[in-house]
Amino acid sequence: MTLVRGDWFYILLLIIDSFFMTRPYLYAIQNDNYRVGEIFKNKRLRFVYLLDVITVTIFCGIWVAFWLLNAKAFWGFLIALFFFITEFAMYFMEDLPDRKKPLRYTKRAVRCLFTNTTASTAIVCVALAIATKHLADEYMRYLVFFAFPLVYPLFFIIVTSVVNIFEKLNNLRYEKRAEKRLDRADLIKIAITGSYGKTSVKNFLSAILAQKYNVLTTPQSYNTPMGIAKTVNSLDSTHEVFVAEFGARRVGDVKKLMKIVKPTYTILTGINDQHLKTFKTQENIRREKCRILDVGDGVCVINSELKNITESVLLSKKIIPETIYAGIDENADIYATDICVSENGSEFDIAIGEDVFHARTKILGIHNVQNIMLAVAMAYKLGVEMPFILNAIENLEPVAHRQQLIKGNGVNVIDDSFNSNPDGAKFALMTLAMFNTRKVVVTPGLVELGSREVEENRLLGKRIADVADVVLLICNERTEPILRALKESEFGGEIKRYDSLAACEKDFVNTLKLGDTLLILNDLPDIYDDLK
Incomplete structure (x- = not known):
């Protein structure tokens, strides 16, 4: 390889620039499960x-000019030096820190960052060596540096695609290991999925089951194959129950998780158009969510509102599992009645057959009563006695950000x-x-709803108009239908618009008054804010 004296300095600058140049691209794909196919749909990139x-x-x-x-x-x-400094400054200043979902330097992310930095630097060095050998005028060599940022996205896509092949093989190894560790006859395995309510039901159920069992639960939103595999590393012989949340954004996601965990008990919390953009059709959403019912002769607890959807699916199975419908519908097998909700929590009666039990909780909202009933139905089926269930309900803690x-x-x-969805x-x-109180709503709108996105945000605007006194909108294409709906509804309150959530938060000191109730309605992961 032909390089000239002093090129080590350019190579050092290349390494630094490549490192910082990789970060925003890595951030974008990390929030889409490292898929690179649609990288330039990211508005920020x-x-x-x-x-x-x-x-x-x-x-x-x-x-x-020179x-x-x-x-x-x-x-x-000098031109090349200032060019590298400018590129470094631009990417160093790139808005990566302090996001709701910041770039996470996981082992996979570090491997991807290192490989892209090394590969792009090596490619530029080869190009520089070729230019040195074949170009008579050394001044022409600097065009290689100028071309680097223009072709970098292609480098990133190619290198990351190759890395992803090895990462998938590596992930498969972890998934197989998790599958093997979960293959215990004495372990009760429970899976929870749905378009909404998964994390809340998971947390409520784990708290109730802990009254009788030693429970291992997937933390936070660890609802992917690798998230579950990571959780299973903590599984030991003392654990009697494993509770896993199943996330799904695409066809096949639930099926894959079912293969890893092989649960005999499952909960279906609800089905709506969430992730319609990635599922493509409503039928795909329903079909994928209903894969949670593939438990053979196991037990399925289902939101009673889904009875019309799930009955036909269950009847088509060769082996129909035991099905328990739960919720706030009096036609359910286990349901809540005489519900009283307030800003301090909820009180309600739990009806199980002829028996009625009074429960109270500090958890907000009638929908959480429904979530609690799904957890109660499963816990009751698993032999937790009602006094322990009622005690657990009274001591339930709110789920963060929900x-x-x-x-x-x-x-x-109210942090929601x-x-x-x-x-x-x-x-x-x-x-x-x-x-x-005076009611203030801040929202950037609803995301990932595909063809339903405009209509659902319009409906959201009408609902906000019926409740709020002040509306704070984060400006983007999703809040335009909300704004139109507010005007159509002749909303008489105050409407303020901001370029970003950060700008809105800074203005809270001028917007909020003592005694106000502020609803943060989806603070919008930054990756979605970057999508057009």
Whole structure:
């Protein structure tokens, strides 16, 4: 390889620039399970690439302007140096830190970052060596540096695609290991899925089952194959129950998780149009969610609102599992009645056959009563006695970022920032309506609803108009239908618009008053805010 004296300095700069250049691309794919096929649908990356094009154009102009000067080698060195500094500054300043979902430096992310940095640096070094060997004028070599940012996205896609092949093989090894560790006859395995309510039901059920069993539960939103595999590493012989949340954004996701866990007990929380954009059709959503019912002669607890959908699916099976419908419908097998909800929690009666039990909880919202009933039905089936169930319900803690009530500084905050589906939004507004205060809603709209997105955001705007006194909108294409619906509904309250959630939060000091109740309705993961 032919390089000239001093090229080590450029190689060092290349390594640094490549490292920082990789981060925004890595961040984008990390939030889409490392898929690279649709990377340029990311609005932020398109903007960054446009900045690269402008930067390259400017420095190419400077390069041409110095063509006729003497000592071109010196001036070329300075131009290249300032070009690298400019690129470094641009990517260093890239808005990565302090996001709701920041770039996570997992082992996989580090491997991808290292491989892309190394590969892109090596490719540029080879190109530089070829240019040195075949170009008579050393000044021409600097065009290699200017071309680098323009072709980097292609480098990233190719390198990451190759890395993904090995990562999938590595993931398969972990998944097989988890599958083997879960293959215990004495272990009760419970899987929970649905378009909404999964995490809440999982947490409620785990708290109730802990009254009788030693329970291992997937934490937070560890609802992917690798998340479950990581949790299973903590499984030991003392655990009697394993509770897993199953996430699904595409056809085949639930099927894959069922193969790993092989549960004999499952819960289906609800089905709506969430992730319609990635599922493509409503039928695909229903079919994939209903794969949770493939438990042979096991037990399925189902939201009673889904009876019409699931009955036909169950009848088509060769082996029909035991089915328990639960919820707030009096036609359910186990249901809540005489429900009284307030800003302090809920009280209700639990009807099981001829028996009725009174329960109370500090968890907000009638929808959470429904979630609790799904957990109660499963726990009751697994032999937890009602006094223990009632005690657990009374001591349930709110799930973080899911209608979590936070009181402080004279303002009630209902943090529903992790809910981004139509039903969750409707339930959150029902909860807000219970507060006898001035009501403020901040939202960037609902995401990943495909062809239903405009209509669902329009309906959200109408629901907000019925409840709120002040509406704070984060400006994007999703909040336009909300704004139109507010105007169509002749909303008489105050509407304020912001360019970002950060700008909205900074203005809270001017917007909020003592005694207000603020509903944070989906604070919108940054990756969605980057999508157009």
